[in-house]
Amino acid sequence: MSNVAPSITHLAKDEREIHQRPLDWKIINRLLRYTRPYAARRTWLLVIVVVRSLQLPALAATIAAAIKGPIQAGNSAGVTWAVVGFLALAVSTQIVAHFRQRLALELGESVVHDLRNELFAHLQRLQMKFYVSTKLGRIISRLTSDVENVRVGVQEVMFVAMVQSGQMLMAALFMLWYDWALFLVVLGLAPVLAGINHYFRRKLSKAHRAVQESFSRVTATLAESINGIRTTQAYGRQARNAELFRDLAEDHAGYHYEIASIHGRLLPLLDMNSHFFIAILLLLGGFRVLNPAIDASLGDLIGFFLMAGLFFSPLTMLGLLYTQALTSMAAAERVFGLLDTPPDWDDPPTAIDVPSVCGRVEFRNVSFEYLPGTQVLQNISLVAKPGQTVALVGHTGSGKTTVTNLVAKFYLPTSGVVMVDDRDLVQWKTKSWQQHLGIMVQHSFLFSGTVMENIRFSRPRASDREVHDVVEQLNCMDVFRRLPDGFQTQVGERGSNLSLGQRQLVCFARSLLTDPKVLILDEASSSVDTLTEMHIQQALRQLLKGRTSFVVAHRLSTIREADQILVLDEGQIVERGTHTELLANQGAYRELYHRFQGG
Numbered sequence: 001m002s003n004v005a006p007s008i009t010h011l012a013k014d015e016r017e018i019h020q021r022p023l024d025w026k027i028i029n030r031l032l033r034y035t036r037p038y039a040a041r042r043t044w045l046l047v048i049v050v051v052r053s054l055q056l057p058a059l060a061a062t063i064a065a066a067i068k069g070p071i072q073a074g075n076s077a078g079v080t081w082a083v084v085g086f087l088a089l090a091v092s093t094q095i096v097a098h099f100r101q102r103l104a105l106e107l108g109e110s111v112v113h114d115l116r117n118e119l120f121a122h123l124q125r126l127q128m129k130f131y132v133s134t135k136l137g138r139i140i141s142r143l144t145s146d147v148e149n150v151r152v153g154v155q156e157v158m159f160v161a162m163v164q165s166g167q168m169l170m171a172a173l174f175m176l177w178y179d180w181a182l183f184l185v186v187l188g189l190a191p192v193l194a195g196i197n198h199y200f201r202r203k204l205s206k207a208h209r210a211v212q213e214s215f216s217r218v219t220a221t222l223a224e225s226i227n228g229i230r231t232t233q234a235y236g237r238q239a240r241n242a243e244l245f246r247d248l249a250e251d252h253a254g255y256h257y258e259i260a261s262i263h264g265r266l267l268p269l270l271d272m273n274s275h276f277f278i279a280i281l282l283l284l285g286g287f288r289v290l291n292p293a294i295d296a297s298l299g300d301l302i303g304f305f306l307m308a309g310l311f312f313s314p315l316t317m318l319g320l321l322y323t324q325a326l327t328s329m330a331a332a333e334r335v336f337g338l339l340d341t342p343p344d345w346d347d348p349p350t351a352i353d354v355p356s357v358c359g360r361v362e363f364r365n366v367s368f369e370y371l372p373g374t375q376v377l378q379n380i381s382l383v384a385k386p387g388q389t390v391a392l393v394g395h396t397g398s399g400k401t402t403v404t405n406l407v408a409k410f411y412l413p414t415s416g417v418v419m420v421d422d423r424d425l426v427q428w429k430t431k432s433w434q435q436h437l438g439i440m441v442q443h444s445f446l447f448s449g450t451v452m453e454n455i456r457f458s459r460p461r462a463s464d465r466e467v468h469d470v471v472e473q474l475n476c477m478d479v480f481r482r483l484p485d486g487f488q489t490q491v492g493e494r495g496s497n498l499s500l501g502q503r504q505l506v507c508f509a510r511s512l513l514t515d516p517k518v519l520i521l522d523e524a525s526s527s528v529d530t531l532t533e534m535h536i537q538q539a540l541r542q543l544l545k546g547r548t549s550f551v552v553a554h555r556l557s558t559i560r561e562a563d564q565i566l567v568l569d570e571g572q573i574v575e576r577g578t579h580t581e582l583l584a585n586q587g588a589y590r591e592l593y594h595r596f597q598g599g
Contacts, residue, residue, distance in 0.1 A: 024329065027336065028329075030332075044099075046162075048096055049159055052163050057174055057310055060309075063303075066083075108151050115150065116147050119143055122339055123139070130341065137216060137219030139338075145215060150332050161321045164318055167314055172307075174307040178301075178307065186277065200262060204326050210255045211256060214251055218245075221244075263319075267319050285305070345412055351428060357420065357421060357518065361383070364417045365379050380416070380573060388548055393592055398568040403566075407518065420518070438543075446503055451480060452464070455471075470509050508543050521543075541561075562578075564576065564577070565582055567588050
């Protein structure tokens with residue numbers, strides 16, 4: 001299982017090797033804190049658990065008392081009342097069982113609801129670095145399979161284990177009352193069970209952690225493969241990808257087989273020990289009843305054996321629960337690990353809401369590193385005056401997108417200062433600042449829903465009239481009217497029902513709807529028809545008008561019309577100026593421009 005073929009994607013070593021004790025009380029206590037808002041329900045559940053753990057031993061004690069009392073005495077009326085009492089107690093056990101299960105399910109669902117919401121809210125706080133370095137499948141598995149395993153831990157493992165343990169305790173007390181000498185024999189089982197549990201606990205703990213991590217690898221690979229299906233089919237990689245995924249699936253199944261193998265040895269061992277000790281108890285108990293010198297009655301022996309059955313029967317269930325507990329514990333560890341992942345940075349306590357924005361953006365000796373020791377930007381200084389369009393050009397990896405990421409405050413500079421309206425951007429609250437931004441990335445992302453809903457994404461409370469006005473400003477109303485259902489056309493997942501140009505126009509409208517003072521635009525160089533390209537050019541001019549804009553430029557028209565062009569190379573600004581000025585310099589920009597024309 002350890003020799004898995006290199007997969008399409010894999011988890012880093014530090015993501016696979018998680019060291020943790022099988023049952024960590026810190027994690028258990030932390031999980032229990034999620035039940036505090038439901039204290040009344042939890043308290044009633046605990047009361048019912050105690051009652052439930054008493055009921056089955058009470059049923060067995062009623063049988064023993066009936067045999068020892070009215071049955072041995074031949075008292076018909078006493079037998080009748082014993083049966084009535086037994087049936088009443090039996091009915092009450094079913095009522096209690098119903099509420100025990102119902103309250104446990106409700107409490108577990110409440111905990112999972114809160115935990116999943118907290119996870120999602122925490123994910124919204126994490127900056128871009130987390131999403132760049134973390135596999136999508138790993139994040140999804142935390143909110144799905146891991147949270148569901150936590151649900152099992154709360155709903156089943158915790159309270160069923162309490163019932164079973166309480167039943168064993170009550171049965172033990174009854175056995176001690178019936179025959180203390182035989183009970184000493186039962187106590188001899190404890191060291192054997194402790195040894196078996198210790199041996200298998202370590203094996204199961206390791207196997208369950210391996211299962212959870214291998215599931216993350218399967219999920220991550222599945223998510224990446226689906227997202228990249230077009231590339232896969234374009235290069236004919238279907239068979240090879242299927243083979244690699246099959247290796248991962250076999251590896252995942254292998255860990256499950258290992259758990260099944262361990263489990264298959266553990267449960268028979270527990271049963272065998274139970275049967276072995278019952279055989280010893282039967283031998284010794286029979287001898288004690290038959291020996292006239294020992295004061296032991298048949299009724300007490302029957303009661304003792306009924307209690308012994310209730311004492312040993314939970315062992316198998318507790319073995320199963322222990323396996324589930326390991327899964328839940330590993331899942332809780334992973335969920336809390338995500339919750340404990342801190343944001344790369346937080347707004348300082350002195351940060352304020354952005355009152356208004358004129359749009360002057362300045363970089364003062366800004367350097368930036370995604371990874372320590374590897375500079376992506378080196379001492380960048382620039383000024384974008386209000387209403388200017390700044391075009392960023394350069395080879396791939398030159399730092400163009402990094403500049404826009406710093407303007408958007410997706411990252412903070414490693415050194416230097418990003419200023420907006422002569423104020424350090426750090427001193428403005430991130431959420432407030434980003435509400436003044438319009439951002440369009442190269443791959444126009446649309447959410448499932450209608451065209452109208454996607455345009456409204458930037459301003460959910462905007463009216464239909466406001467949306468129509470924005471589209472009219474972009475001069476592309478005819479494009480949306482030609483859609484099958486107009487603005488109510490379903491865009492499909494990731495905008496699959498719209499063309500590339502239509503998706504871009506939706507994103508233009510989305511950005512313009514907020515009337516941003518600062519615009520970040522990573523132009524798409526998609527191939528579109530002539531009419532759509534004309535609409536895009538018109539919409540782009542309208543979008544850029546009067547706004548401070550940072551454009552990672554792919555269209556020649558945008559580059560030529562920019563107020564300022566910055567040419568980046570290896571994280572440095574090597575040239576700056578207007579289109580005419582830079583062409584006259586006959587430097588790096590001239591060479592890039594001619595390549596644009598040639599392309």
